[in-house]
Each structure stands twice: as structure tokens, then as C-alpha cells.
Amino acid sequence: MKAQEETNFSRIAEAIGYINGNFKTQPGLEEIAEKINLSPFHFQRLFTEWAGVSPKKFLQYLTVEHAKKMLKENQATLFETAFETGLSGTGRLHDLFVNIEGMTPGEYKNGGENLVINYSFAETPFGNILVASTTKGICHIAFADQAAVELELLKAKFPNAAYQQIADVTQQRALYIFTHDWDKIGEIKLHLKGTDFQLKVWETLLKIPAGQLTTYGTIAKSIGRPAASRAVGTAIGANPVAFLIPCHRIIQSTGLLGGYHWGTTRKTAIIGWEAAMTDNEA
Structure with missing residues (x-):
């Protein structure tokens, strides 16, 4: 299978x-x-x-004109509403609450010393993924076309942590985002290694409704840094949690989809899949 x-x-x-x-x-x-x-x-x-x-x-x-239409609608109503109300009221994940907890300065600097990280691999509609967690929440999700390579990249981020291959409850709950079993999701917590600026950008991405798109410039304005589009782009590119933190919903202001850490074809697939699912639920 x-x-x-x-x-x-x-x-x-x-x-x-x-x-x-x-x-x-x-x-x-x-x-x-x-x-x-x-x-x-x-x-x-x-x-x-x-x-x-x-x-x-x-x-x-997937047409440029459709992307532009989504952008226009998003910026005019849905996106602004989402930022006012958090994750409630719009899109497939309207009942999902995600809380980000940044790692302490000590955890950040010492490469995860004293952290125990559980990890497992799972299949999604967009290919194999690696998902990892600590006792405080999900710390990493990445598409893993080469499982061994992706695991080494995870270990390089937390070189001093202890690792065990276990599919724990935290991981299993997060994986429900790829299904329609939304009542099983509950609260998902993220335990992330990042600067204050990165954490703010990632938290902002969580408020973009599924099936909608926005731009780097709009994210920069939303966090009160309208001139920081390039820095926002860098933070988005460093997103450690694929799909759940939806960096795939950020496209160019022209309507072109732009790049993606896990491949532009996969980004295209996710955007189209989400648009189809939300359109069917409307």
C-alpha cells in the first residue's frame, strides 16, 4: 500500500x-x-x-488569475478577519488552535542538550514526512523524499539532543491535519527553535486561512514591519514545520507561486489541494 x-x-x-x-x-x-x-x-x-x-x-x-483573485479576496476580507479573530471563523482549520512555545535561551544555544526528541515517518497526500516532538510539542515536520538525509538534517539542528524513533500522541494528533478527522486534532503545541522575529512570522502564518494566499509584503505589514519583506522571506524560508505552519500559502504579489523549501511542484500540489477541499466544503 x-x-x-x-x-x-x-x-x-x-x-x-x-x-x-x-x-x-x-x-x-x-x-x-x-x-x-x-x-x-x-x-x-x-x-x-x-x-x-x-x-x-x-x-x-493553479492559474495566475485565480491566484490573484484569491489574493484580492484574502487581503480585502478573509486575511484581515483572520488576524482579528485568530484561527476562528475561516477555512478548514477554524477549530484548530496552535500554540507556539519558543525554546529557552539555554535550549537554543546548547543545541538541544537535555532534550529528548521523538521522531517518526508517515505518509501524507504529498509524500513521506518526518515529524519530531519534545515533551512540549512538535519541533519539526519536513517532507522526507530521502528519509536518512532528512533525519540527519534534523539531528544537525539539535546536535546534543537524545533521539528515539517513537510515534507519540503529539505527533499522531498533528498528523490529523492531513485528514478530515478535525475533531481529533484538539490543541497542537509547537516547541520551536527560532529568534523572536522568526517566531512572530511563523505565528502570523498560522492565521492564514486554508485555501487562501497572501504575500511577503502583507505579512511584513501585519507584524508592524512593512519594510522588512526580505527578512520575512528569510524567516519563512527557515520554517521548521512543513504544512502545519503554512508557508506554502505565501506567493509573489504578481500572483506567481514562487519557490518553496520542499519543492515548487509540492507547493503547487498543496495550494491546489487546499483550494479544492475548501471549495468543496463551501
Whole structure:
């Protein structure tokens, strides 16, 4: 089953990469299916099972004009409302409360000495991930196309911590963000290593409703640093918790999706998937 899921995502990612690179020509079902060596029928079924919508509908979510529309609506109403009300009232995660606790100066400086970090690997709609936690909360989530490499990167961030491969309750609760079992999420706590500025930016990202997009400039204004778009971009690029802290919802002011630490194809897939899910729930 796991191997099949990985193969399916690989095919979906290939299709999305092609769609993303050719959306201006609005490629048809047959054209996309041919590129990933599937019949149109099987491609349509596979894609719809994965995204919840047809490839044609998904394509609409990925056009520049749609991104601009989402930005305009977000900045005018949803985004401002979200910042006034926290995570309540908008999007799929409206019942999810995430609390960030920054590590103490000692924990920050000594590389995690005296910390015990549990970690495990899990499958998501967007590929394999590594999720790690301390007794205080989630400290790391990363897409792990190469599991061993990603684990070493985690250990490099906390070189003096003790590690054990255990899928604890904190991790399992956080993984419900990839399902529809929202009543099982409860409160998710994050235990993060970052500067005060980084923590403020990451906390701000949590307030962007699912299915909506915003820009680096808007985030900078929201934290009272309108001239700090570049610093905001650097903090977003250092996000240690993939998907849950939704740095994928930040795009360029032109409507172009821009880069992503875990790959632009994966970013495109997540944005389209979220847009499809929230559209279906509307």
C-alpha cells in the first residue's frame, strides 16, 4: 500500500509539474495523461481520487488569475478577519488552535542538550514526512523524499539532543491535519527553535486561512514591519514545520507561486489541494 501511495503521488506530482509549467495553454486531459503514460480514463480517476476534483478543475485553481483573485479576496476580507479573530471563523482549520512555545535561551544555544526528541515517518497526500516532538510539542515536520538525509538534517539542528524513533500522541494528533478527522486534532503545541522575529512570522502564518494566499509584503505589514519583506522571506524560508505552519500559502504579489523549501511542484500540489477541499466544503 505504501509503495502504491508513493507511486500515485509521484504520478500526480509529475502531472502537476506539467500543468504548472503549461497552464497558459490550458492543456487537456489527453495531453496531460500522455505525459505521465496513463490512459485518460485512468489518469482522470487517479487524479480525482487524490485531489477530490477533476484535473480540469484543479487546473483552474493553479492559474495566475485565480491566484490573484484569491489574493484580492484574502487581503480585502478573509486575511484581515483572520488576524482579528485568530484561527476562528475561516477555512478548514477554524477549530484548530496552535500554540507556539519558543525554546529557552539555554535550549537554543546548547543545541538541544537535555532534550529528548521523538521522531517518526508517515505518509501524507504529498509524500513521506518526518515529524519530531519534545515533551512540549512538535519541533519539526519536513517532507522526507530521502528519509536518512532528512533525519540527519534534523539531528544537525539539535546536535546534543537524545533521539528515539517513537510515534507519540503529539505527533499522531498533528498528523490529523492531513485528514478530515478535525475533531481529533484538539490543541497542537509547537516547541520551536527560532529568534523572536522568526517566531512572530511563523505565528502570523498560522492565521492564514486554508485555501487562501497572501504575500511577503502583507505579512511584513501585519507584524508592524512593512519594510522588512526580505527578512520575512528569510524567516519563512527557515520554517521548521512543513504544512502545519503554512508557508506554502505565501506567493509573489504578481500572483506567481514562487519557490518553496520542499519543492515548487509540492507547493503547487498543496495550494491546489487546499483550494479544492475548501471549495468543496463551501
